[in-house]
Amino acid sequence: MSTTDGSVPDSTPDSVPDGGPDRTPDGGTPGGGAVLRKDAPSAPGEPVLTVGPAPAGDGYLSVRDLRIHFDTDDGLVKSVDGLSFDLPRGRTLGIVGESGSGKSVTSLGIMGLHRTARARISGEVWLDGEELVSAHPDHVRRLRGRKMAMIFQDPLSAMHPYYTVGAQIVEAYRVHHKVSRKAATDRAVEMLDRVGIPEPKKRFRDYPHQFSGGMRQRAMIAMALVNNPELLIADEPTTALDVTVQAQILDLIRDLQKEFGSAVIMITHDLGVVAEVADDLLVMYAGRAVERGTAETLFTAPRHPYTWGLLGSMPRLDRERLDRLNPVKGTPPSLINVPSGCAFHPRCPYAALTGGAAETDVPELREVGPGHLAACHLADDESVRIWTEEIEPKL
Structure with a gap:
């Protein structure tokens, strides 16, 4: 229920439990970013992280020799193994490859959403001059949502089922802005309207299960963009949507990128999707980059x-x-x-x-x-x- 001014009543907790954009793949709350931090000694045989100055170049996001490994009963899973790339503002990078190539693990690593007890992470991730792998998890958490945001492929599981869509967008905004609930509500309604959800003031009060798949994905995009982040990661944003809705979502992401000037990473196994929206392509196989270039080059003269x-x-x-x-x-x-x-x-x-x-x-x-x-x-x-x-x- 909402109050007469459209805001969420005071009975709504000031802090929505993690289950929105900060939920980890196993359903738990994020443990933050790095495992091998400068202040954390590495185990025998593990690489020791040393962080130098920010890399030269015009990349808003710069990834250098990123390695994300997981200990399992069967052995060490090398999900990402020495990945490097740059992404400037205003461009879209498509990361493509088969399932298991390391695309989604890379995105979660950039966002700092791997649990430190499960992952070994080394290398460098520079965001607007700040190195994230060696940063304290609390600092990365403050950047998440404000300077970088993620659109998950399944918004129904990414959103909390017990809270209205509007309440979750309000919370995502108030975490980073000291504003009244009324002001945050106005911002949430504005974003719902911006992503094309009809009757946004009414749908603000609805729960995730009351939205269609395409409308849930639009609401997820509204939540991701409510703080105007300069890096947006979209992980298979059109999965399980019909073709017409897929086209609408891709058009929406492209239009919003032009409006906000964000750097965008589009993760997909569908080359048709990246052909539609990407400026540059990175092809991954077995946790490594095997080819990188402009989208035009990789579609017309791949090597x-x-x-x-x-x-x-x-x-x-x-x-x-x-x-x-x-x-x-x-x-x-x-x-x-x-x-x-x-x-x-x-x-x-x-x-x-x-x-x-x-x-x-x-x-x-x-x-x-x-x-x-x-x-x-x-x-x-x-x-x-x-x-x-x-x-x-x-x-």
């Missing part, structure tokens, strides 16, 4: 066999022939026992052309064109030949 496979498995309406899709053969590797050398080599049809290097040496990202990086042992001329003669004509 890694895994990217070729992703493009070949994507349905297209403009095909002249009714050919079968050409999915990537095999299955993703175990992140406990990652193959030696290039992790993709057991599935790569071109590994034999590397003279054995694919089986023994881990390829590093190297420049194969202006602003275009690929981690592949294939010679440049051979890679170009395969794409132009064998792959592109079949797409």
Whole structure:
């Protein structure tokens, strides 16, 4: 129930229990960001984190050699293993890859939402000149929602079922702003209206289960943007939505990014989604980046066999022939026992052309064109030949 002025009654707790954007994947409250902090000694055999000055460049977000590993009964799961990238304000980075490639683990690591008892995190995450991996969890928690926010793929589980959607948006705003409940309510209604929810003053009082899937996702976006964060991470924001609603959500995110000038990370396994909204692409496989560049470059002149496979498995309406899709053969590797050398080599049809290097040496990202990086042992001329003669004509 709400009061006559549309605000949440005083019986609503001032602090909504964690269960909104701060909920961790296992349903618990976040433990904060880093495991290997400067003031926390590492266990024997673990890397010791040293933090230097902020990296040069124009990235609002800069990730450097990020590693996120999890101890399990079966062994150490290397979910993210040496990831680096930059993202300036006003641009959208699409992170793509199969399930288990490390996309969502990366996003939760940036947000500081991994429980410290379960994760080993090293490397650096710089946000507007502040290093987050070595920062105190309380400081990262204060930044979360204000300077960086996340749209989860399942808003029904991300939102608290016992509180109205409006109350949760109000709480997300008041955590970072010393304003009255009335002012926060006005802001929440404004955001519900901004994301296209009809009758926002009325829907403000509704619970998450009373919204449709598309409207819940819009409410999740309103909650994420209520504090005007400069970094927005969208983790599979169109999963389980029908095609028309997907298009509406993507258009909304794109329009809001232009309005607020935010840096956006779009995490998805759907290349059609990133083709619609992304400026740049990062392709991940087995916890590592295998190719990076502008979206136009990676769609028109990709240089890694895994990217070729992703493009070949994507349905297209403009095909002249009714050919079968050409999915990537095999299955993703175990992140406990990652193959030696290039992790993709057991599935790569071109590994034999590397003279054995694919089986023994881990390829590093190297420049194969202006602003275009690929981690592949294939010679440049051979890679170009395969794409132009064998792959592109079949797409």
